[in-house]
Amino acid sequence: MFRTAVKTLSLASSTFISRAVLGSRHYCKKIPTKLRVSEAVSGLNVGANIKVQGWVRSVRAQKKNLFLHLNDGSSLQSLQIIATSELNNPLLTFGSAVEVTGVLKESPNQRQQVELEAEQISVVGECNPVDFPFKIKERHGLDYIRQFPHLRPRTNASSSLLRIRSQATAAIHSYFKENGFAQIHTPIITSNDCEGAGELFEVAPPYSENEEDKYFFSAPAYLTVSGQLHLEVMSGAFSRVYTFGPTFRAENSQSRRHLAEFYMVEAEISFTESLEDLTKVMEDMFRSATEDVLTHCAQDVALFHKHVAPGHRDTVDRMLKTQFPVITYNEAIDILNRSNQKFDFPTEWGCDLQTEHEKYLVKHCGDVPVFVTDYPYDLKPFYARDNHDHPKHTAAAVDLLVPGVGELCGGSLREERLDLLRTRLQEVGLDDTYSWYLDLRRFGSVPHGGFGLGFERYLQCILGIDNIKDAIPFPRFSHSCLL
Numbered sequence: 001m002f003r004t005a006v007k008t009l010s011l012a013s014s015t016f017i018s019r020a021v022l023g024s025r026h027y028c029k030k031i032p033t034k035l036r037v038s039e040a041v042s043g044l045n046v047g048a049n050i051k052v053q054g055w056v057r058s059v060r061a062q063k064k065n066l067f068l069h070l071n072d073g074s075s076l077q078s079l080q081i082i083a084t085s086e087l088n089n090p091l092l093t094f095g096s097a098v099e100v101t102g103v104l105k106e107s108p109n110q111r112q113q114v115e116l117e118a119e120q121i122s123v124v125g126e127c128n129p130v131d132f133p134f135k136i137k138e139r140h141g142l143d144y145i146r147q148f149p150h151l152r153p154r155t156n157a158s159s160s161l162l163r164i165r166s167q168a169t170a171a172i173h174s175y176f177k178e179n180g181f182a183q184i185h186t187p188i189i190t191s192n193d194c195e196g197a198g199e200l201f202e203v204a205p206p207y208s209e210n211e212e213d214k215y216f217f218s219a220p221a222y223l224t225v226s227g228q229l230h231l232e233v234m235s236g237a238f239s240r241v242y243t244f245g246p247t248f249r250a251e252n253s254q255s256r257r258h259l260a261e262f263y264m265v266e267a268e269i270s271f272t273e274s275l276e277d278l279t280k281v282m283e284d285m286f287r288s289a290t291e292d293v294l295t296h297c298a299q300d301v302a303l304f305h306k307h308v309a310p311g312h313r314d315t316v317d318r319m320l321k322t323q324f325p326v327i328t329y330n331e332a333i334d335i336l337n338r339s340n341q342k343f344d345f346p347t348e349w350g351c352d353l354q355t356e357h358e359k360y361l362v363k364h365c366g367d368v369p370v371f372v373t374d375y376p377y378d379l380k381p382f383y384a385r386d387n388h389d390h391p392k393h394t395a396a397a398v399d400l401l402v403p404g405v406g407e408l409c410g411g412s413l414r415e416e417r418l419d420l421l422r423t424r425l426q427e428v429g430l431d432d433t434y435s436w437y438l439d440l441r442r443f444g445s446v447p448h449g450g451f452g453l454g455f456e457r458y459l460q461c462i463l464g465i466d467n468i469k470d471a472i473p474f475p476r477f478s479h480s481c482l483l
């Protein structure tokens with residue numbers, strides 16, 4: 001079976017060039033098939049004459065032989081290259097970029113299935129190992145490699161994260177596609193502030209003396225803090241929509257779970273009947289994306305669960321096995337007040353849940369994701385649906401709290417009743433600004449709701465990454481915008 005596959009592949013990969021006609025004879029030169037490292041290490045091309053390109057991850061010269069490991073970002077596994085010492089070259093150093101041609105052979109060493117017997121090695125880009133900040137055979141910590149955002153993708157941890165991030169992005173899009181959601185490209189520049197709160201970055205051209213030039217858009221404009229209101233526009237015509245893009249918050253925070261630019265997955269669903277319609281999508285999406293990542297990026301995930309957060313795989317398995325519990329905010333406050341733990345922040349009814357509270361609640365519920373529903377009405381933005389309860393007045397809002405991170409998702413049913421929404425907007429002085437939003441309730445309003453999931457926090461949660469800055473390629477946070 002293996003032999004047949006090899007034969008077919010090597011036959012299929014034989015390409016002929018330079019058909020020079022010399023007298024009656026044809027001279028054919030076989031050019032090597034260009035493979036990515038992930039294809040080469042798969043074992044399917046044994047016997048083939050191949051060319052690979054990538055960066056040297058290790059180099060070991062013996063008396064007669066030279067051993068290299070080559071990586072091109074296509075997989076965590078590098079390709080072992082074996083060459084005679086004549087092919088050695090002082091420029092063949094850790095970190096250099098090279099191109100190698102040769103024959104792919106089964107490896108006698110059990111650590112790898114195949115190795116490339118090199119016939120030719122050329123150095124495409126030199127790398128001085130003394131100046132290069134990463135050292136051969138050293139496992140650098142995430143804190144160290146974070147100092148070199150322009151070079152850190154050359155490390156195993158960073159390249160694994162980027163492959164996982166790419167796979168998780170695709171998995172989330174697949175989940176929504178398979179479940180009938182239309183993707184909406186919500187704007188990055190917006191004239192609304194969504195939450196009615198601060199934390200906005202204003203978008204403005206360079207300062208001008210001319211009053212007319214003050215506002216490029218003839219009105220103040222901001223970087224979006226959430227695509228929710230634009231999704232709500234769409235949910236007046238599409239019953240299921242989502243968006244997945246960058247969002248911005250001018251939070252003056254250096255915390256390990258806040259960024260100034262982060263990616264948010266947001267969904268909005270029309271004709272909802274209860275918060276359960278939202279929690280089901282949040283939980284299903286979490287499960288489906290996580291299972292997909294565990295299947296397609298097994299080696300990359302294993303690196304995190306071995307070297308970054310030992311033992312975290314058990315937490316992930318537990319999260320996937322358990323149905324996420326649901327507690328109300330009232331129950332959460334009772335749990336906190338009954339606990340023996342001393343909290344820094346107050347825990348009386350009406351207070352916002354802080355990270356220390358969220359962590360305690362997650363542990364209390366078995367160290368699995370937990371939904372907290374029905375928050376005090378006054379804690380939530382103007383669009384949250386009024387539960388009309390008394391004396392503890394709540395809104396139909398829900399947060400998903402997860403192990404190690406705290407809040408992963410925030411969502412709510414939206415106030416679809418025109419008179420109630422108008423009164424609320426008047427109370428907060430936003431009725432003029434949001435007259436278009438009131439129109440959505442005047443023309444064919446339906447019960448609806450949605451949520452947002454912080455994508456970097458999701459990666460922190462499944463990989464056990466302590467600092468959110470290690471879950472995004474180019475972190476932006478207060479006082480830091482490198483590259």
Ligand code: 4AD
Pocket residue numbers: 194225226227228249251257258259260262264266267407408409410411412450451452453454455456457
């Ligand atoms: O809870 P938030 O603020 O919800 C909203 O923005 C809603 N308008 C979303 C909606 O209903 N469509 O943010 C949603 C999630 C949070 O739960 C958190 O995971 C993440 O976004 N998040 C951040 N992630 C990184 N850095 C920050 N500064 C974040 N702020 C929020």
